[in-house]
Amino acid sequence: MFVLAAPGLAPLVQSELSDLPGVEVTDVGNDGRADVVLCTVDAGREAALLRLRTADDVFVELGRTFRSEGDKPPWIVRRVLRPGRLEAATGLWRSTNPGPGSRGRGGRAGRQRLTYRVVARVLQERTWKRTELRRALDAGVSDAEPSWRADDPAQIEVWALEYTKGRFVAGLRLTTVRMRQHGGRESERPGALRPPVAAAMVALAGSPPDHRPGRAGRPDSPGRSGKSRSAGLSGTLLDPCCGSGTILAEAKAVGWEVEGRDIDASAVSASRRNADTPHVQDGDARDLDLPDASVDAVVSNLPFGRQYAVQGDPAVWIADVMAELARVTRPGGRVVLLVPELPRSAVPSALRLRDRHQVRLLGTTSTIWAYDRR
Structure with missing residues (x-):
């Protein structure tokens, strides 16, 4: 075969x-x-x-x-x-x-x-x-x-x-x-990630860890904004730019608890439907409403100006996002991102490059970057 x-x-x-x-x-x-x-x-x-x-x-x-x-x-x-x-x-x-x-x-x-x-x-x-x-x-x-x-x-x-x-x-x-298409998506958006690519990125994040004793539910604790958010729940994977929710759906399929954020309200609605989860909220990847070291993995297809533009200077935006992802990921966790370029200057010292794979999607070359959180 x-x-x-x-x-x-x-x-x-x-x-x-x-x-x-x-x-x-x-x-x-x-x-x-x-x-x-x-x-x-x-x-x-x-x-x-x-x-x-x-x-x-x-x-x-x-x-x-x-x-x-x-x-x-x-x-x-x-x-x-x-x-x-x-x-x-x-x-x-x-x-x-x-x-x-x-x-x-x-x-x-x-x-x-x-x-x-x-x-x-x-x-x-x-x-x-x-x-x-x-x-x-x-x-x-x-x-x-x-x-x-x-x-x-x-x-x-x-x-x-x-x-x-x-x-x-x-x-x-x-x-x-x-x-x-892994069963298809209920709601489509331009530039949506192909499910097999999303699944490959989730695989690079590793297997979800077992839930810690006494934390089988979704306990809440105040985030940086003061809003109630899940904190310290073992097995949580975050997509801070969740778009259509494809990464969240693939993560759920292999046992992860998921959290999604997106600055676009229409993306939040689409992600909730496609990933069949209420745990998707409005949020800016540069200033997440999550406590320090509160997720086990971050997996995301970051916008890079073709389908969706970022706010402000792209170089400043990516550096701010990388710092925030390092902050919310627990030591020993992993950050997996799809983006063509990641300047070394934008990657905080808390993240160590583990692996990368150059991929070609719809005629465009990009890279999957996998980092270990030190």
């Missing part, structure tokens, strides 16, 4: 895959638009990959080959579209995608004519064009499954990718748009 992820997230996808029993990563590449992580999966454990939170798409592998074994699209397709693999992959697709056309061949839906489309991606077109590979793949699928009908959109998608120079892999996609 293989999975696709946002460019730059392959190491985090590999980490998530390593936690799955019966799964071993065998190769990693990039097809020019997405990271590609190939793996072997023990029989019966394939459905576990559909629960990956950092991946965009999951495929049943149909075959691999090299350009060096014959650099013509029809030859490549014959090698990656192995006999019997397409039928077996379709059986797995039926079992993981309930609905019209996905029941067994003997059932009423199983006798319906399935629709399919093909996708081809190549890293270079010096010897032939990507469209030639797509036509050859279309012909190969039609020959293997003559009862299928080409359409777009379609029930079945078969992809052939040059995932690293001279290496090809083909697969049948198991995931749907709803799976990729």
Whole structure:
């Protein structure tokens, strides 16, 4: 099998895959638009990959080959579209995608004519064009499954990718748009973070610590503004610029208690709906209404002037925000941020850089920064 992820997230996808029993990563590449992580999966454990939170798409592998074994699209397709693999992959697709056309061949839906489309991606077109590979793949699928009908959109998608120079892999996609969006958002806003990217950032914050004895509820204590806020609750993750609430939703899904703040009232409303939590309030990331060392982690997609502008000088704004995030995070906690640049001068001495991952999102390069709170 293989999975696709946002460019730059392959190491985090590999980490998530390593936690799955019966799964071993065998190769990693990039097809020019997405990271590609190939793996072997023990029989019966394939459905576990559909629960990956950092991946965009999951495929049943149909075959691999090299350009060096014959650099013509029809030859490549014959090698990656192995006999019997397409039928077996379709059986797995039926079992993981309930609905019209996905029941067994003997059932009423199983006798319906399935629709399919093909996708081809190549890293270079010096010897032939990507469209030639797509036509050859279309012909190969039609020959293997003559009862299928080409359409777009379609029930079945078969992809052939040059995932690293001279290496090809083909697969049948198991995931749907709803799976990729982790169920979807009730309220959409421009520039909303993709759920798998949010999940990867939450993963970098680590696992939520157990609740401390006697603190199973949400006790309140006065914040800097004098308002009542949760304080010292183990397992709390804060997003101080929560936007659509995607990070909060992903954090909740893996067991974190969440707190959200945003200076935009419409974002507060959207976050409350999307993350299904009342613990989102109006707030300025430069002056949070939270006590010192009151959260275990901070994870946020900071505005950097494309979709949403910051107030005042951006350099001053980021320095003020970083100081405030260091203040509210407990020692031993973590701060994970998505922002293209973080000048060293803006990072307080209480934060030590642990990791960073350059990612490409919607044609824009940015960086995920992970800091340990000293």
